[in-house]
Amino acid sequence: MTECSSQWKELWAGNHAILANEQVGADTWKIALDAPELAERAKPGQFLMLRLPECADPLLGRPFGIFNADVATGRVEAVYAVVGKGTRRLAALKPGDRLELWGPLGNGWNAALRAESTAPKRLALVAGGVGCVPFYLLMKELASGARYAGTKATFVYGARNAERLCCVDEFRALGLDAALVTEDGSVGKRGFVTAALPEILPKETAPEDVQILACGPTPMLRAVANWSAGRGYECWTSLESPMACGMGLCFSCVVDWRADDGTWDYKRACVDGPVFDAARLKWD
Template structure:
C-alpha cells in the first residue's frame, strides 16, 4: 500500500494520504458504528485527539471527505501499529454511505490532522462526553494509563493519573456506545440519559456536579460533544476553577486549513478574540480560550 506525504500549507508536516481497507465494521449502538481501517502510515503517527479525513473513492456525491476522530489504533502480530478504529453515527449522506461498506471495501484517507489532547495530568482526570463525543477518549484513557503508546516520536506519560472518571451523556440507553471498553480499563464511568433509561436522568452536567464535589478534586477536564453541552460543561468547570480542554466538532471541508470553513472564535491574551481554524490550530483548545455563540 502506497502513501503520499501531504505538503500543504497548515497541514501537519508528517500527514500522509493513504488508501485504506475496511477490516472490521460493527454496530456499537443505535445508528452508531465502529469501522476499522488498515492504514499503518497514519496509525504510526496519530495521537489521541487528532483526526483524519475519509473519502469514498470513485464517488462525486458526497464529493468532499469528512473528518473523524481517532477511537484507537490496533497493532499487528509484531506489535506495530497496523491501522485504526473510528466511530460514527449515521446522520447524513456520507455516514449513510459508510454504513453500506463491508469488509474489504476501500476508502481514501489523509492524516493525522490537528493537534490532539495534551498529555494527561497526574491527578484526577475527568472526561465529559456527549453523544458520539466519547470516541476520542478510549485512546486518551489507554495512553494515560500507560497501556498504549502513540505518536512518532512516541509520547510518554511520566505519571499516570491517580483516577479517571468518564461522564457520558446520551439520549437513551440504546445510544450508549463502547461503555464496556472504558470499564474494562478500570475507569469510573458515570452515565446520564435524557429519558432516564440508564444511569441518572438528566444531562451530563448533572453527573459532573457530583464528580466535582468528590475527593480527590479534579485536576483537569477533557470534553467533546455537541456545542451546547460543551458550553455548559466548560462553564461548570470554570466555576470550580478546573482547567478544561475542549475538542470541537466544527464541520470541515478540507481538513488542512485552506478553505477556512471551520473557523471558530478564540480569545486572545489581550482579551479580544480572533478566528482560528479548528482543523489546524485545533480541534483541541483550552476551554478558557473558546468563545461560544450566545
C-alpha cells in the same frame, strides 16, 4: 499511497481496505481500516478524514475522531453516527471495500495535557454521544500509567438513552472509573453529563487540582465549559466544527478565539484544534 512531506510531515494519505464496518448502537457504526502508517502516527484526540473513492456525491471527505489505533496490527478504528449522505454511504460499505483516508489531523489532547510534574490530581473526561470517540486512545494511555500516573481519572459518558451509548464494554475494559448518564435515565444517572460532575468533583476540590476534557455536541460543551468556569476549573473542549479539507486550507472551520490581551481572532478547528482551551472560545 503517499507520505506527505513539507508542512504536513506527519500526515499520511492513501486508499485503504475496510476490515470491518458494524453497527454498535442506535444509528452508530464502527469502521476498522487497514492503515498501518496512520496507526503509527495517531495520537489521542486526533482525527482523520474519510472519503468515498471515485465518488462525486459527496465530493468532500468527512472528519471522524480516531477511536483506536493499533501499531502491532495496523488496524485503525473510527466510530460514527449516521446523520446525512456521507455517513449513510459509509454505513453501506462492506469489508474489502476501500476508502480514501488522510490523517492524523489536528492537535489532539496533547494540547491540553500538562507536564507530568504539574499533572492534576483529578481529571474528568466528559463525553456526549459519539463525543466518546477521541477518549479511547487517551484512556488507554492513562490506564497503562504512561500519562498522568498519579491522577484519578473519571470518564463521564452521557447520551439521550442507553441505545445511544456505544462501546461501553470497551471503555469499561480499560479499568478506569466510569459514570454513565442518560437523559431518560435508562442507564446510570438521569439527566445531562453536568449532573454527574458535582459528585465526581466536589466543591472543595481545589481548582489547580482539576482538569476537565470534553467532547460532544456544542450545547453540551457549552454547559460543561460554563460549569467549569463557575468553579474556576481548567476545561479543554474538542470541537466538531463542520470542515471540508481538514488541513487548514479552506478556512471553513474557523472559530472565534480570545488572545491573551482579550482581543478576538479566528482559529481553524482543523489545524489549531480541534482541542481548545474552553476559556478562550465564544460560547454564546
